[in-house]
Amino acid sequence: MFYPAYNMLTGIYVDPDTGKIGYGEYTEKYKEFLTTMNKWYSEGLIDDIYDENYNLVGSDVTDEHIYGDIAGSWKGLANNWEQRLPGILQKNANAVLVAVPWVQSTMNSKKYTPNTYYSTIDRTTVCISVDCKYPEAAATLIDYMYSEEGGLYLTWGVEGESYVTNDDGTRSWTEAADEVIDYYDGSFPRKFTYAMAHVSFPRLDQNDTSATREQQYVDACELWADAELDMIYPKAISVTQDQHNAAVGAESDIGGYIAEMQMKFITGEEPLTNFDNYLDTLKKMGIEDLIAVYQDAYDRYQAR
Structure with a gap:
């Protein structure tokens, strides 16, 4: 460090x-x-x-x-x-x-x-391998996941199960989404199976994972992004x-x-x-x- x-x-x-x-x-x-x-x-x-x-x-x-x-x-x-x-x-x-x-x-x-992964192809890029047997199908899936609908699903999950849409158009997590479960490398609220930045599909613009995170998380990411x-x-x-x-x-x-x-x-x-x-x-x-x-x-x- x-x-x-x-x-x-x-x-x-x-x-x-x-x-x-x-x-x-x-x-x-x-x-x-x-x-x-x-x-x-x-x-x-x-x-x-x-x-x-x-x-x-x-x-x-x-x-x-x-x-x-x-x-x-x-x-x-x-x-x-x-x-x-x-x-x-x-x-x-x-x-x-x-x-x-x-x-x-x-x-x-x-x-x-000192984090060398900042220079890699990472969270904003998706590639299709030359060994992929169905590149057209893969591209179709990627297109959907980059779309507003696909990004919404990857960020918030399933409407009515993990989130609800409020009268003013904003979204809120359900109780089920906040339930803590064993996942990945620890115990997390279920909602982060959708919106955990370092394991989820890349998102752009309004589908960024920060939309579902606490302000201290967002502030930390912005602080650490300020680096050469x-x-x-x-x-x-x-x-x-x-x-x-x-x-x-x-x-x-x-x-x-x-x-x-x-x-x-x-x-x-x-x-x-x-x-x-x-x-x-x-x-x-x-x-x-x-x-x-x-x-x-x-x-x-x-x-x-």
């Missing part, structure tokens, strides 16, 4: 200062990031987030802290108001969730998002596993080494005076060759 404050992202990214491809954990900026994280860790502002194998702890640990009213802040989706808050309120009746903006770069004052995407490596560029292996070797575990050293640097097990040794090890593991592979693919993409 805090990488963008130092004009970098984790892993492969587009350096906003040079326009070239970089690797976040193979930069001097990363040392500044680690220095801050080590300071916060020593002051007790951040907790242990790694297990004994240097992996980030799982949701079982984070959920325990969240629902135990121990965690003060965490990265989550806008659905935390439905998924998390009810459980937190059982521990702390005065609990509230407040969305915060992306961190601001200390170098150019921009707010970059410049550092995200385009998802349209494909680098194969063979190309990756050719650069660093099939047996290389650059990611594992980085994770291990990050934990050690942050907790103080490894002093930051050894940061140059860490960079030298990554160089020997072939990280510069790996960056070159992504740079070449990026250059070809830009020149298309």
